[in-house]
Amino acid sequence: MTSFIKTPSIFNSTSHRRSFIMSSSQSNGQNGQQYDDYYKLRHSAAHVMAQAVLERFPDAKITIGPPIKDGFYYDFDLGRKEDGSLRTFSPEDLDAIEKRMRQIIAGRFPFEKRVVSADEARALFADQPYKLELIDGLEAGGVDEYGEKIEGPVEISTYKQDTFEDLCRGPHVEHTGKIPPDGFKLLSVAGSYWRGDENRPMLQRIYGTAWKNKKELKAHLDWLEEVRKRDHRRLGKELDLFSTNHEMVGGGLILWHPKGALMRHLAEEHAKKLHLEGGYDFVNTPHIGRATLWETSGHLDFYREGMYAPIEIEGQEYYLKPMNCPFHVFIYKSRVRSYRDLPIRMAEWGTVYRFERSGTLHGLMRVRGFTQDDAHLFCAPEQMPTEIDKVLDFSLSLLRDFGFEQFQLYLSTRPEKRVGEEAKWDDSEEALLEALKRSGLPYGVNEGDGAFYGPKIDIYVTDALDRPWQLSTIQFDFNLPERFDLTYVGADGVQHRPYMIHRALMGSIERFFGVLIEHYGGIFPVWLTPVQVKIIPITDEQNEYAAQVMEQLKLAGLRVELDNSDGRMNAKIRNAQLQKIPYMLVIGGREAEADVVNVRLRNGKRLGTMSVDAFVTLAQEAVAERIAI
């Protein structure tokens, strides 16, 4: 079963080249973690913002306002309006708050720390119910900003600047003047729930970004602009790759257009070839299965909220599949398995459907129907370490083929509530850890973060904008082999329980494409780009020669389009450029005469004239090497 773990907190972004905190266990604030300047700056900005908000909304209830990656936020409960609806921030409020923050900054008010008892704190925040709840929590033993439990009672402190005193561990900058007035900006308002729980009150959140100076702020705003420009939904439309239609087709359901489907085909073809070479067998399974299947697998117990309502067929209930595993299990069970059959590596590009709340749907990144490059490994215990090694290598090499170079690996170990024998947990966790070590790549361990059915490795890639994305996952499953009573006959003639490992390398192919589009910014490597070559005749005198060149290139296996519209060459080049087509072959009278093509690259570089054969060699090399030009 694929599960989504949360991205680790990243506080120490000192530049736009972001870096990971390796493991959550090393970042406990109570154990001497160094709070960097950004932490203090952003945390202080949050307090200043809270002061400005309270001045404007005296009845507001304050909650929490932590520093976050690139900035800070603060959540407020503004109460309700006369008509019962929630009072909220308007864009004008944001402007006024930001202006007032600069005044407070100019006041150079010191941040003064005070250590108080729980009762003193309660008196101080008597009219702040959220703070009272926090104080109760602190008295009982705290939780740090990474969500890690802190044992025992915690020192309770407040920080005060000017008129505003907040329950806070700190630390802060010395005084408000240390916050650069032109280094921060309030970005947006958003709704959020107290403690992230939708059953608790809805709060109003203001997000801000804060940096050491104007230049850094500008760099960050530019980065945000770059993120916007690379948005896969925007590029998907511009490059005609895919679309969605919520009103008629439905939200979270992707329509792959010819060019997008072609890219997907190319990517899948490559991955499938590698799977076959890697000893995987492809299978195909249906989209629906009977309720008893999902009852036995445990999905209806543990995953029901992710599944759609049943379909009734002749009095029997069928469910749309949210995962492929139970079907693969039945292929395994279709006959008696011998140790000689193992390992079995069963792969399927399986399309699954999962319920996602409407508000969480997002382009290709979060959808309701998607295809996984799913596989299940069934192996004997002694084969397991080798299989783990292989699958990890496979995953990394596949991701490298798609241009990802930076990886971050996470091992999630046994949680409190779990199934399976301890010996299996021991073996599998060790095998995963050994494989991680052998990979030579940075990895972290999330103790207790595994699924109830087994430990797992998640692979995050870092994209061209330094953003982490979880793609691959390798998960043990001690649950399904038990529930479906999977066995194999060992050399000793008795029945044994095989290990079962789920793995998806690209994960969701939809999501993978979303990441890929943003990673490349639409400038896909030659092997993957839907149209590799655009032929641009200068006048229609050359149309015939151009068509002849196109045929030659097609015979050579290149994906070519001919622009014989009656526009000018400049316009044709511009169009090809906007479509980010790697090679433009400009053909005028001179080229037709000499039986050559004039090659222009999408980066603006001109390679001059060459024979068609020479160009074919050049392009084929780029395809084979998977290079991006």
Next chain:
RNA sequence: GCCCACAUAGCUCAGUCGGUAGAGCACAUUCUUGGUAAGAAUGAGGUCAUCGGUUCAAGUCCGAUUGUGGGCUCCA
């Protein structure tokens, strides 16, 4: 689902104080036949998301609905 913002031509967007619909791109036709990121003219294209309300009059104001974007533990 919940909070905020938004919804005008295929796309990107303008539309003032409420007075009856605009631009650029794309598309079609014609002219143009050119040397490395936009040649020109003409034309077609809109029930201003949907439904309801206020008004002499609604793209514009109000409400509901549908949909989109941002956000909903990065937890003192």
